[in-house]
Amino acid sequence: MDIREHAQHCRAAAQVLAQLSPKAKTALLLGMADALDADAEPILAANARDLAAAQEKGTGTAMLDRLALNPARLAAVSAALREVATLPDPVGTVTRDDIRPNGIRVQKVRVPLGVIAMIYEARPNVTADAAALCIKAGNAVILRGGSEAIHSNTAIAHALKRALRDAGVPDAALTLVEDLRRETMLALLQLSDLVDLAIPRGGEGLIRFVAEHARVPVIKHYKGVCHLYVDRAADLDKAVALLVDGKTSRPAACNSLETLLVHVDVAATFLPQAAAALRERGVELRADDRARQWLPDATAATDDDYAAEYLDLILAVRMVDDLEQALAHIQQYSSDHTEVIVTEDPGAAERFVQALSSAVVMVNASSRFSDGGELGLGAEIGISTTRLHAYGPMGLEALTVERFVVRGQGQVRR
Amino acid sequence: MDIREHAQHCRAAAQVLAQLSPKAKTALLLGMADALDADAEPILAANARDLAAAQEKGTGTAMLDRLALNPARLAAVSAALREVATLPDPVGTVTRDDIRPNGIRVQKVRVPLGVIAMIYEARPNVTADAAALCIKAGNAVILRGGSEAIHSNTAIAHALKRALRDAGVPDAALTLVEDLRRETMLALLQLSDLVDLAIPRGGEGLIRFVAEHARVPVIKHYKGVCHLYVDRAADLDKAVALLVDGKTSRPAACNSLETLLVHVDVAATFLPQAAAALRERGVELRADDRARQWLPDATAATDDDYAAEYLDLILAVRMVDDLEQALAHIQQYSSDHTEVIVTEDPGAAERFVQALSSAVVMVNASSRFSDGGELGLGAEIGISTTRLHAYGPMGLEALTVERFVVRGQGQVRR
Structure with missing residues (x-):
């Protein structure tokens, strides 16, 4: 399957996620946390493979530390998922409710964005954190992590996908890009009919690369001076x-x-x-x-x-x-x-x-x-220094958008 | 001056506009309406030149009608500006106000986007309408209209710029692009350090061109089925x-x-x-x-x-x-x-x-x-079918973004 087909499956799964009740999403997130705990052994084994490969390549200690998981760190990741599970659900929130002079009722209501592509570097915990936040806000997610963490990311995604299937959600709702070629990332960033938003997280080089090549909307910050x-x-x-x-x-x-x-x-x-x-x-x-x-x-x-x-x-x-x-x-x-x-x-x-x-x-x-x-946002998917959609730290609300719901009794304009 | 220099001047003017009080912006908008009325004669003369050129080129009647101004239409444009003047000012609106357990007060407050580029086709009234909405929300605006309306647009911009100067605002806050070469529009759409948002309005062809070539964020809708x-x-x-x-x-x-x-x-x-x-x-x-x-x-x-x-x-x-x-x-x-x-x-x-x-x-x-x-948005700058920032008809609020203002008494994190 090429990246476009993966994104098509992910988009179809997004429609299922968008329909889930707040209660169903909470249960799903708790199930994802449980799946991580249950798969601790294979995840840590996969992480050991990543670490060994990184050491062999002479990777620096700061990078090795970002890459490394251990039982305590993994438990912290699943605990974070349980916290996200209990956050207030932004989807369905009514942000405006107004009766017009002609009697139509106009509401603005939060809906999920759709499909979010996360592009990030070594830290494997982002795989679980970002997926949890996107899914809690009713979005499907395409995860493109760094090659250093590919075994860890694959093992984490394997666990989380099982939890999705157990909840009756197509597991393409969480799509891990396993083909890490640069041209595949470029192709992903062109899919403006299938991907609603890309969020790059990592060094300034990665972020500039994404911002300069993306045809899909990008929310980012380059640096904090x-x-x-x-x-x-x-x-x-x-x-x-x-x-x-x-x-x-x-x-x-x-x-x-x-x-x-x-x-x-x-x-x-x-x-x-x-x-x-x-x-x-x-x-x-x-x-x-x-x-x-x-x-x-x-x-x-x-x-x-x-x-x-x-x-x-x-x-x-x-x-x-x-x-x-x-x-x-x-x-x-x-x-x-x-x-x-x-x-x-x-x-x-x-x-x-x-x-x-x-x-x-x-x-x-x-x-x-x-x-x-x-x-007070409960969690953070990233920080935006782009003056559009979200500006500053982004929580669950920033993973939704307000749309209009109008209810009338047959009113016409003319 | 090339398009980058124009955009730099516009950006500097945006800082002045962002500081104006709601009262000052209302007065400015009323001044812009008065300036249009005062310049009715040169604007209609310029429009007659555009119409003559369009007729000579064999332009169709629908297009000629969109291009044509007359005293009544021009009066409707200045009346619309007076309506925009009296709309509630979105800038400074507090959308969240929360005291955290450590005592810091966290507010979200609407600020202008900065510099907005409007890309549009024949209708010269957009020059005044779009400028008014952008400026009311504290934004500077770069207007790139169609070549058919260049004399009308120049005459309208001339009047509106006078009103800006009379209000003590640098007139680059309204920058009309007079160089209508395609490469200049392309250059404008690459200025992601100077332009915060591009809004294309017109046929699907124009909108696709802008969406496909822009490096700056674009809000658009292709069509309404x-x-x-x-x-x-x-x-x-x-x-x-x-x-x-x-x-x-x-x-x-x-x-x-x-x-x-x-x-x-x-x-x-x-x-x-x-x-x-x-x-x-x-x-x-x-x-x-x-x-x-x-x-x-x-x-x-x-x-x-x-x-x-x-x-x-x-x-x-x-x-x-x-x-x-x-x-x-x-x-x-x-x-x-x-x-x-x-x-x-x-x-x-x-x-x-x-x-x-x-x-x-x-x-x-x-x-x-x-x-x-x-x-009930009071006015409309466009409609977004992009699920980011704004989704559906866009009013003044959609020309702002929420940022964080935090007030403490010396609190530290650690």
Whole structure:
């Protein structure tokens, strides 16, 4: 079967999924979790094959760690599926309900998107996580993972497909692409009559490849260059805590801070405190000349530093004369992901929120909250920095769309 | 200036527009309407040049009619702008407001999309209508109209740009593409760093061209093959009225009916009544063999008839054994636009609504209500049959996206 035929089967299965009641979907998701637990042995054995092959190829330890499953990690995956099972079902939600002057009743009601293609790299847990979220929102899913994880992904898909069949759903509702040739991925991305949305997850290279070659709609984010601006009216203790949390609690996450902007009036007090706290945690500083007065250890920052997503214990720093200069800096270098102001001045906070159009704008809170779970979405399928459909962390609702249902008593227009 | 530079200026102007208060935008829209009225003379003179050129080229009367302006039509355009001015402003609307257990307040707030490219054909009123809707929702707009209307469009844009400058907004917020070469349109559609959305409006050929060549997101509908299903439990008087309205009140509209499906149990009664009403209005019928028993004037329908968007006084007819067969027919031939059931059986109505995933599904109401104004959106920038961002008629809300605003008191994640 070629990729178009696979997608056709997946699309037919999507029609069955779209009809399932919320209760049936909850049961299906619980069944998928049980199937993962039941297949722990073959899944871990398959993962061991992937790991051995990766080690043989000389894969780095960070990548090996992303690839590796063990009983605890696998149990965490099935636990996550049980959590998704109990989330509120977005399908059928009425978002507008209005009687028009002519008596017709107009509702907007959430329906599934249809078929979602997930394109991702090494992490085999995405196979289960992404499938669960898509299916919970009534969508069928085509999973195209990385070659490093092919045995793990196949074993996980094998278990999940059994749960689908047990629930009376055609197992093409979860279609794992086993043909990992680049041309097959390209063909998948052209199927605009069969695939409603592609979500790439992984490094910037993969995401750009998908965005540049897809004919199907793509929701993506390239990178997170998140800014923290310490205003002249900032509570400096809060600012230090937010800086340390944002930069060091998980430097490799896209919602970690990359650039610190400091108002000139508080720089002399704040920067030495900040530097001390960051030094303790091994953070390297790259700053402009004015900030370096107060940061003797910092090297000189270049434009590239302000554009960089380090994903590492490195922080770019710049001193600004006022809020407006901070806004101009962020507008120039923003990746439209997450920006934070620290201030006790409500006027400055409001100006910051209004002037910036990034997906997430925060006042006195850690950039690390820019995450579907932390923001109350229940789970996260990805983050969008594309200003269409969804903008910011995407939960189940972002896997649906609102359509119109109209009920009349025979009304005509003319 | 090349198209990229034009788009850069437009994007810079979008930042100014995004900051305008609702009151300022209302005033701006009223100013745009006044400017159109004030420039009626040069706009009509420019339109006369377009008409003369079109006539010289032997353009058909339907096209000439779409192109033609006169004082009454122009007054209708400025009146429409005044209506848009008074619509509720979607920007700033809070769609979610939630305090998390850690005390952070999470809101979702509507923001403009940014820069919208409208690609359209002959009708010069689109230049003003589309610009007004985009700007009301805080977006800048790049207008690429058809060459037939270039003088009219230039004169209209000239007036509207003056109103922008008078309001202190850079007039690049409304950028009319005057270079109508195909390669320039192609270049515009590649500018994914500068253009947030392209909306093509016109014939299927134009829309397919835009969809196939765009790197920027596109919202579109190719065609409207709208179905009316007359159930065994239909009120047949209502069914005749809905059929006549749906087919004949404006056959060239995308929300007009193209196919009638009739339950076998009511065919003998309904089809002769329907045929008589349609014959009076000059509608040609193309039906399957079973329906033709009751439709002596009908010719035989082919598969192509069931797939066709006639946009004319032609109707395809098919008899079905039951609701499920009607659903299967619609699922096969649907353009995801609008489908109607006529029935007094609530169970049949519910099954119809649940089983179909078209953008608009109606019970006992005319397909001709599938329109932004009729559904209560206040206005319409287009109709989407793409299951992403917007699905069905698109009003001002569809020209915005929800983003996150988070307010804390210094909370950190770890």
